[in-house]
Amino acid sequence: AAAIIKEEALRQVGLEVSRVTGRQARDEVTLTARLVAVRARSRFIEPGHRSWQLAQNDIDNEVWLSEREQEAMWHESFGD
Numbered sequence: 152a153a154a155i156i157k158e159e160a161l162r163q164v165g166l167e168v169s170r171v172t173g174r175q176a177r178d179e180v181t182l183t184a185r186l187v188a189v190r191a192r193s194r195f196i197e198p199g200h201r202s203w204q205l206a207q208n209d210i211d212n213e214v215w216l217s218e219r220e221q222e223a224m225w226h227e228s229f230g231d
Contacts, residue, residue: 164202165194173223 158168169189175182 165196166203167193173220173227 161168167189169186171182171185175185
């Protein structure tokens with residue numbers, strides 16, 4: 152429920168949310184089309200008029216992505 156609330160809050164300020172799973176990340180054509188569509192749905196607001204701003208994150212994305220990939224591979228090892 153918290154993720155849904157967070158995504159709705161992002162959409163309220165004109166940001167679109169897209170999730171990519173391990174298998175989707177490997178399909179460049181489909182993923183590119185999805186991300187282009189997400190960008191097209193997003194509103195462009197000049198930086199000085201945005202109600203949000205980027206903040207630095209202390210999380211190392213490479214480590215985080217590696218951990219997520221390992222977890223996804225573990226889940227995928229069980230098959231469909």
